Amino acid sequence: MSERTIPIVDHRYASSVPEIPQQGPAPAGLLADRLGRPLHDLRISITDRCNFRCTYCMPKDVFDAHYEFLRHADLLRFEEIDRLARVFVQLGVRKLRITGGEPLLRKGVEDLVAMLAAIRTPEGDPVELTMTTNASILARKARALKAAGLNRITVSLDALDDRVFRRMNDVDFPVRTVLDGIAEAQAAGLAPVKVNMVVQRGVNDDQLLPMIEHFRGSGVVLRFIEFMDVGNTNGWRMDQVVPSAELIQRIAASHPLHPLDPTAPGETAERWLLDDGSLEIGAISSVTRAFCRDCNRARLSMEGKLYLCLFATHGHDLRALLRGDPQAGLKPVVDDADLRAALAQVWSRRDDRYSELRGTEAAAALRAERKVEMSYIGG
């Protein structure tokens, strides 16, 4: 291991096994955390590997040839992910997002999509199923993903200028291939395609207007994300954050904007429409306008740890519940009702709100403990 490689998984992402409560949870509709927030989204990270080395996410000097990625045996099997997702849906989840690392790199990902697409709510309805991808191999996967039941897709793209994009993904990957992936996703009917751009001052903030011009009239929804202090390795600096308020002002100077109402409680993006109706844009302002108050998102890692915040320092070990853990004297939980009770208890004790606390001693303490990495938890 090189000196700069961060310590191995167990230390980074210490885990706690949720208890199985004696009594069942509150009825699904009433489940809420300590701050009264319901559970609505489950974001499932299916691999910690990626073929890009985006400088703000997997810097090369940390995620290098010596970096220890998880072994395949440590990953949840698709059947295990499916079982957990079903129980989460019983508890109120209505949107599933597959992410990573790069989710399209996981072998057989279409089979997982098909399994998750078959899940029904207690009322018999399907849940929304989506994915976040760097689109490096989306052009050849889009039709199979749609056929398997994926509803829509979000593509990460940080620049239109090929040189800027290659520099940011740091593996010399061309922008053309990502644009082809977006076009194929649209042709396959994965609608709407959303494009997410992380904006870093001095790195790609000159790409705002070219991105807008490119996607006008295309049907794509374009969203700008404030560069976040997620993880411990990306060298985050506040002076590289372009506050959404500034960004919107810069755009509005040349493209008059019309604000849109929120579509659902807890949504991440504030939205605007270009006055001529040619493009919807969104701003995700986790740094300058925290949206923890309505945060209804849970995150499941590829090895089965449940995280209650993007900035969490530890996860709850659901794989130990599914598989048992002889060393800890744990038998596998065979009854879904028990699993459901354990998950409900974890959610009901949640009080995470890192972005609201950023700048306080509580947040500094979390940073000292080491937060989970973005490529592990999936964004």
Ligand SMILES: Nc1nc2c(ncn2[C@@H]2O[C@H](COP(=O)(O)OP(=O)(O)OP(=O)(O)O)[C@@H](O)[C@H]2O)c(=O)[nH]1
């Ligand atoms: N701080 C913080 N950032 C988040 C959270 N959820 C999403 N983000 C950030 O916003 C980016 C975009 O989120 P998406 O994955 O597109 O999720 P979404 O906005 O819920 O998705 P849609 O349903 O497509 O609107 C992520 O990559 C993260 O960088 C959150 O709960 N907290």
Ligand SMILES: C[S@@+](CC[C@H](N)C(=O)[O-])C[C@H]1O[C@@H](n2cnc3c(N)ncnc32)[C@H](O)[C@@H]1O
């Ligand atoms: C971790 S990636 C995983 C999925 C896939 N590899 C991709 O890039 O779409 C999910 C999202 O997190 C975003 N992201 C990663 N690091 C970030 C950071 N420091 N601040 C804000 N967003 C970040 C990426 O731009 C991407 O849109």
Ligand code: SF4
């Ligand atoms: S943002 Fe996505 S594509 Fe870029 S390094 Fe992270 S996981 Fe890979």
Ligand code: SF4
């Ligand atoms: S910082 Fe944590 S609690 Fe706040 S919105 Fe993000 S994931 Fe939710």
